[in-house]
Amino acid sequence: xKKIFSTFLLLGALCGCQSDTIHDExxxxxxxxxxxxxxxxxxxxxxxxxxxxxxxxxxxxxRAFRSAEIRPQVGGLIEKRLFREGSRVNKGELLxxxxxxxxxxxxxxxxxxxxxxxxxxxxxKTHLARLRKLAESQGIAPHEVDLAEASFxxxxxxxxxxxAALEKAExxxxxxxxxxxxxxxxxxSAVTEGALVSPAQIDALAVIQQxxxxxxxxxxxxxxxxxxxxxxxxxxxxxxxxxxxxxxxxGLPYAHGGDIQFTEMQVEPSSGAVTLRAxxxxxxxxxxxxxxxRAQVNQGIEPNVALVPQQAVIYNAAGDASVWLADxxxxxxRRPVTIVAREGHHxxxxxxxxxxxxxxVEGLQRVQEGxxxxxxxxxxxxxxxxxxx
Numbered sequence: 001x002k003k004i005f006s007t008f009l010l011l012g013a014l015c016g017c018q019s020d021t022i023h024d025e026x027x028x029x030x031x032x033x034x035x036x037x038x039x040x041x042x043x044x045x046x047x048x049x050x051x052x053x054x055x056x057x058x059x060x061x062x063r064a065f066r067s068a069e070i071r072p073q074v075g076g077l078i079e080k081r082l083f084r085e086g087s088r089v090n091k092g093e094l095l096x097x098x099x100x101x102x103x104x105x106x107x108x109x110x111x112x113x114x115x116x117x118x119x120x121x122x123x124x125k126t127h128l129a130r131l132r133k134l135a136e137s138q139g140i141a142p143h144e145v146d147l148a149e150a151s152f153x154x155x156x157x158x159x160x161x162x163x164a165a166l167e168k169a170e171x172x173x174x175x176x177x178x179x180x181x182x183x184x185x186x187x188x189s190a191v192t193e194g195a196l197v198s199p200a201q202i203d204a205l206a207v208i209q210q211x212x213x214x215x216x217x218x219x220x221x222x223x224x225x226x227x228x229x230x231x232x233x234x235x236x237x238x239x240x241x242x243x244x245x246x247x248x249x250x251g252l253p254y255a256h257g258g259d260i261q262f263t264e265m266q267v268e269p270s271s272g273a274v275t276l277r278a279x280x281x282x283x284x285x286x287x288x289x290x291x292x293x294r295a296q297v298n299q300g301i302e303p304n305v306a307l308v309p310q311q312a313v314i315y316n317a318a319g320d321a322s323v324w325l326a327d328x329x330x331x332x333x334r335r336p337v338t339i340v341a342r343e344g345h346h347x348x349x350x351x352x353x354x355x356x357x358x359x360x361v362e363g364l365q366r367v368q369e370g371x372x373x374x375x376x377x378x379x380x381x382x383x384x385x386x387x388x389x
Contacts, residue, residue: 040371042363043378044326045309049355052305052341052348053240053298054228058276060218060246064211064289065279068182069204070095072197073175074103081193083186089208091183096205098197100176103169110169114162121155128152184210185285211289212282216246216258218295219273225263228299238301244278247294248286256281260297306353307346309380312361313337323349324360324367332360332371 076098083095128148134140180186186208191197197205231237242260247253258280267274276297280287287293313321322336341348353359360367361378 039374040332040363040366041374041376042326042332042360042367044358044360044375045312045378047306047308047353047355047357047359049304049306049353051238052302052307052343054237054300054302054341055296056220056224056228056299057294057296058218058220060216060278060293060295062211062287062289062291062293063215063217063277064184064209065213065215066182066184066210067289068180068184068208070178070180070186070206070208071199071204072096072098072178072201073199074098074172075198076100076102076176076196078191078193078195078197081189081191083189083206085186085188085206087186089180089183089186091180093180094177095180095186096178096191098176098178100173103173103176106169107166107173110162110166114159114166117155117159117162121152121159124148124152124155178205180208182208182210184208209289211287212285213279214282214287214289215261216244216278216280216287216293216295218244218276218278218297219268219271220276220297222267222272222274225274232300238303240298240300242278243298244280245296246280247296249292254280254287254293256283302340302348302350304350305340306349306359307343308337308349308353308359309361309378310345310347312359312364313339313347313349314364321347323353324364326358326360326373326375330373330375332367332369332373334369 078096079099080097081095082097083089083093089095128145128151131140131145131148135142135145186206189206190203191205228237232239244258244260245253246258258278261277261279264275264277278295278297308323312323314323315321320336321339322334325333325335327333335352337349337352339347340350358375360373360375367373
């Protein structure tokens with residue numbers, strides 16, 4: 001009986017040990033499972049700071065590089081129009097001819113009057129020389145020499161006036177041929193053969209424009225202009241290269257870049273805007289004067305900027321932006337950020353992130369402050385990479 005009782009005690013002890021072992025293993029597994037649940041898997045982007053061009057998008061209109069109105073400088077009837085409307089003309093090319101009969105006559109009259117003045121001067125000069133010789137021998141009174149001297153001076157002045165009148169008549173005759181003051185494309189003609197024109201008329205005969213290169217006049221708000229100036233003066237923004245890119249009315253970019261030429265030193269009172277002018281090459285004449293365009297102007301360089309995917313930035317009820325970071329201990333921490341620009345699918349953040357920090361991009365839904373993380377590198381999609389270039 002004792003033997004049977006001892007056997008039962010041994011079996012009970014073995015069962016108890018086995019039960020304790022199973023219990024310990026269960027607790028251990030629960031701890032591992034609990035730890036796994038408290039560690040959140042996320043993907044994070046390693047921050048690399050860079051210099052980012054600050055671009056302002058503004059509206060603009062194209063303007064001819066040079067523009068010249070063709071106006072008559074003498075009056076008369078148009079005899080010929082010697083150009084084709086819409087064609088390219090060269091500087092000095094003959095455009096119109098005004099009837100020149102009366103102007104040829106004026107040249108002839110002025111030439112005759114000039115000859116008379118020259119003969120009068122010759123006589124006065126000869127007479128003065130004769131009297132001076134007589135005065136040396138005291139053959140005449142001194143006042144007669146003075147009178148001859150005055151006549152000579154008067155004849156000299158009359159010849160000078162006659163020369164000027166002849167020159168003016170010749171200039172007027174030359175102006176009956178109206179020539180192109182600049183090379184370029186000439187527009188429609190406002191007059192036809194037989195039209196009477198005069199220097200006092202309001203309308204130009206035609207307009208010549210050069211638009212290769214071409215100007216684009218852009219408008220920027222005075223508020224934005226002041227903000228940029230202050231940041232440049234404070235050194236938080238570096239001066240940009242003044243490069244400009246255009247978007248045309250069809251939404252497509254213009255193939256050639258431009259350069260800022262100047263900024264107007266006054267504000268338009270009606271709009272509160274400042275005008276900027278840029279110059280663009282226009283070899284294909286794709287841009288015509290008066291076109292509406294959108295322009296992106298490189299107005300500065302933002303130093304130490306981090307490009308963060310838009311999905312990594314979260315906002316509170318007040319609209320304040322922040323990001324989640326994975327610190328050196330792989331714990332989550334939240335940081336407010338300042339967005340300075342948009343670059344494709346990325347936000348440009350300045351001043352608060354450092355190179356080497358890790359911004360959480362995926363797995364944000366369950367992140368809490370101080371939470372332990374399992375961090376894997378975040379990989380951008382091809383679309384995001386292309387749009388951020």
